[in-house]
Amino acid sequence: MTQAANLPDLRAEDFDFALPEALIAQSPARPRDAARMLVASTDGPRDAGVRDLPDWLRPGDLMVVNDTCVIPARLRARRGEARVEIMLNRAEAGGQGGTVWHALVRNARKLRPGDILSVEGAPELSPRVVERQEGGAVLLDFGPDQGLLAAALERAGEIPLPPYIARPDGPRPEDRDDYQPIFARQPGAVAAPTASLHFTPALLEALAARGVGQVSLTLHVGAGTFLPIRAENPREHKLHAEWGEIAPAAAEAINAARAKGGRIVAIGTTALRLLESAVDDQGTIRPFQGLTDIFLLPGHVFHSADLLLTNFHLPKSSLFMLVSAFAGMARMRDAYAHAVAQNYRFYSYGDASLLFREDAA
Incomplete structure (x- = not known):
């Protein structure tokens, strides 16, 4: 897939921000869809809740979810x-x-x-x-x-909780359920696709009633998702490869939804990464099976998804770089400054953000 001809110069420091340690969530909201949701579009950051997601989507939109299942790895x-x-x-x-x-x-x-x-x-x-x-x-x-x-x-x-969730005595019994998304079907992940942790049966019913469709792909999230960016130039960092699959029927459903004018809503960075690994320059998703080590940085031209639901990510992380690529660096700096000021909860057990693609919002 073709990338932008003139990629911007990047430094890891460009993705740094002050994050109080108290904002890193140590347990999830209960119920899951009670979490907050920050909407970042051209109108600036707006406060909402995960339960409001149907209000931000349209009939005919299609959610793409990751059905990987976390193993006690x-x-x-x-x-x-x-x-x-x-x-x-x-x-x-x-x-x-x-x-x-x-x-x-x-x-x-x-x-x-x-x-x-x-x-x-x-x-x-x-x-x-x-x-x-x-x-x-x-x-x-x-x-x-x-x-x-x-x-x-x-x-x-043991359930492989990220290192920033403090469990001095090991994971708690409830972490086995808390760290497993509702969509989990295919065992193989060692980290949860955390945007999916917000969904409940009631929220899925509300989305279906709104006319929002759903299709699954599989990306087995690897341990490399926790590794820090050590290179001063992020483009010199290489992600560990992860195994993924987009079945022919799933690719067909995504392409059909777009052909009918629906927007593609990636539920989580893992879904977005696999979609971008399988899309061509015209926005057509091809069936995919194999490894991907795609690293989405500012300058990447997105073709697969129009919106992204994701959690809040840590400073200088590959995932904060990804959302900055998707929604724009300036917009994400503003959104994250607002999130910190309003005490949003960060990372795996934290709150959600709904991002509109920079060139589509």
Whole structure:
């Protein structure tokens, strides 16, 4: 897909802002759709609530949701006396339950190819180190029995909450439900597509009554979503690849909605990233299956979605850069300044923002 010919110069500092730590949400709103929603369009930031979403959409609009399901992907293991923490990232065999997993491992320097690990709480698992890669990444072979691995994860794995949600004693029991979207169908994510956490059956009924459609795609969100941007020039940062799929029927539904004049509403940055990985310059979505490491920065020309529902993101993060690319840097600076001033709650368990594409609002 063609990008803008003259990309703007960027610095990580361009995406910095003061965020009081108290605004990083430690638990979700209850019920989920009771969260606030900041609408950022050409009229400036406007305060609303997630339950108001149907009022901002039109009959014929189509929501594109991510149906990935978060797995308890954090494991604690040992190689002899050395302790390591494993964060499963993605299955290497097509993203759907392969025997070899790409993982991010704390203390990965202690591992060598051929090492056999013992997993705490799951002695039946003996993953073998296949390869050690850069940045703490390791390929681990868990053996051919995927049912064994799935059962062991349910018993010994932890829900991989982001590091900014304080859980000194580990995730709470309620986090298993709180961190799982209502759309979850396809196991494989190690982080939630957090915009989806706001939806309830009542909200979905209201959207359907409004005439808003819904279609699903799958992007298994990886552990790389938590990694900071270390390069001074964000264009030098590379995202970890994530596995995604847009089925032919889903692509057809999206293209049909647009042909009828409906707007495409990406529910979350993960949905938007996969849509932009599969769209052509004319706005046609193609079926997609495979890995994507697309990094959406200012200068990117968006063709797939007209609106984006997303949470509030952290300073200098790849996701704040994405929303700045989508809605415009100046508009997002104003919106986030308003959000901070009005004590909106940030990130995974926080409030929502509804963004209109800069060239479409």
